[in-house]
Amino acid sequence: MSTFSRISRRTALTSLTGLSVAALMPGQPPRARAAGEMPGMDADGSCAGTQGSGNIAPLPGPPRKLTIAWNETALCVAAIPVAREKGFFARYNLDVDYVNFGGATDQLLEALSTGKADAAPGMALRWLKPLQQGFDVKLVGGLHAGCMYMLVPPGSAIRQLTDLRGKTVGVTDIGGPDRNFFGIRLKQAGVDPETEVQWRQYPADLLPLALQRGDVQVITDSDPFTYVQKRQFGLVEIDNNMKDAWAHAACCVIGLRGSLIRNDPQVAAAVTRAILDAGAWLACNPDEAGRIFKPYAPRVSAEDLAQMIRIEGHHHQSVGPKFHDEIVQYANALKDIGVFRPSLDSARYANRVTQDLFST
Numbered sequence: 001m002s003t004f005s006r007i008s009r010r011t012a013l014t015s016l017t018g019l020s021v022a023a024l025m026p027g028q029p030p031r032a033r034a035a036g037e038m039p040g041m042d043a044d045g046s047c048a049g050t051q052g053s054g055n056i057a058p059l060p061g062p063p064r065k066l067t068i069a070w071n072e073t074a075l076c077v078a079a080i081p082v083a084r085e086k087g088f089f090a091r092y093n094l095d096v097d098y099v100n101f102g103g104a105t106d107q108l109l110e111a112l113s114t115g116k117a118d119a120a121p122g123m124a125l126r127w128l129k130p131l132q133q134g135f136d137v138k139l140v141g142g143l144h145a146g147c148m149y150m151l152v153p154p155g156s157a158i159r160q161l162t163d164l165r166g167k168t169v170g171v172t173d174i175g176g177p178d179r180n181f182f183g184i185r186l187k188q189a190g191v192d193p194e195t196e197v198q199w200r201q202y203p204a205d206l207l208p209l210a211l212q213r214g215d216v217q218v219i220t221d222s223d224p225f226t227y228v229q230k231r232q233f234g235l236v237e238i239d240n241n242m243k244d245a246w247a248h249a250a251c252c253v254i255g256l257r258g259s260l261i262r263n264d265p266q267v268a269a270a271v272t273r274a275i276l277d278a279g280a281w282l283a284c285n286p287d288e289a290g291r292i293f294k295p296y297a298p299r300v301s302a303e304d305l306a307q308m309i310r311i312e313g314h315h316h317q318s319v320g321p322k323f324h325d326e327i328v329q330y331a332n333a334l335k336d337i338g339v340f341r342p343s344l345d346s347a348r349y350a351n352r353v354t355q356d357l358f359s360t
Contacts, residue, residue: 142250145313
């Protein structure tokens with residue numbers, strides 16, 4: 001096995017604050033969207049260039065102030081700074097403040113429930129179990145598909161999921177989304193993730209060291225850490241969440257406080273559409289999106305950030321019945337690996353935790 005040099009989470013990604021607010025993008029007449037079509041993309045998923053505001057009109061009156069909680073170190077939610085930098089929030093007459101939130105999911109959902117924040121992006125597999133506790137939070141759309149990876153050292157005999165029997169996998173969180181997702185993938189491949197595979201938790205910067213020492217044979221995480229570590233240490237990707245049916249399922253979702261949806265449905269729809277618009281623009285403009293996110297990742301080049309965006313599933317977004325069905329898909333898979341009880345009614349659960357803001 002090759003010798004690894006150590007890289008820390010702080011070294012790989014040091015967050016900064018204060019993206020500037022750009023002027024509103026040059027106006028173009030809105031174009032009608034077909035049912036289910038996401039903004040900024042043609043029906044086949046290809047880029048459609050600069051998009052209009054579609055069927056959501058700007059809010060009347062003075063700009064509506066909102067607070068979005070997000071994790072500044074997470075490239076998968078780059079649509080949040082893009083939405084402000086490129087004027088998508090302003091387009092819908094929204095004045096948005098950001099709160100950098102890196103705490104536990106329960107705390108984030110509590111912040112949304114109690115009105116300390118109005119909206120937040122997050123990973124579906126991190127939110128779905130805590131949402132069983134009855135937080136007043138609704139999932140309103142899928143922001144993008146995959147950004148999680150399973151990696152092995154160069155020269156490893158492990159080449160596919162069935163090779164993981166008897167092996168140990170390093171993760172950053174035993175209850176995290178990558179642990180749950182690759183547990184699902186192993187179960188689908190015929191490997192019991194509870195009895196045939198061991199899981200060990202490490203800080204992200206120590207995962208390559210754990211590989212070097214032989215404490216684990218496989219590691220999982222998400223960008224930008226996996227991208228940086230894969231290149232630095234020559235790691236080999238054996239699986240990700242952009243394969244098979246999961247390529248068409250939202251990895252990152254948008255959540256809103258329930259009281260915002262009930263009391264101000266137009267505001268709820270506007271902020272959701274602004275974030276989705278920004279995510280679609282990001283998928284079509286990865287180079288500029290990488291430059292926009294660069295202040296949050298000063299030790300990663302804008303070119304590398306753009307390449308990560310290209311690799312990830314930012315072309316996929318979902319709302320309404322399609323998004324509901326994706327949550328059902330996740331709930332069924334989580335039942336298979338014991339995260340949800342077998343008796344859970346997945347469709348009923350999805351009905352409770354999702355909200356369609358755009359049905360007519």
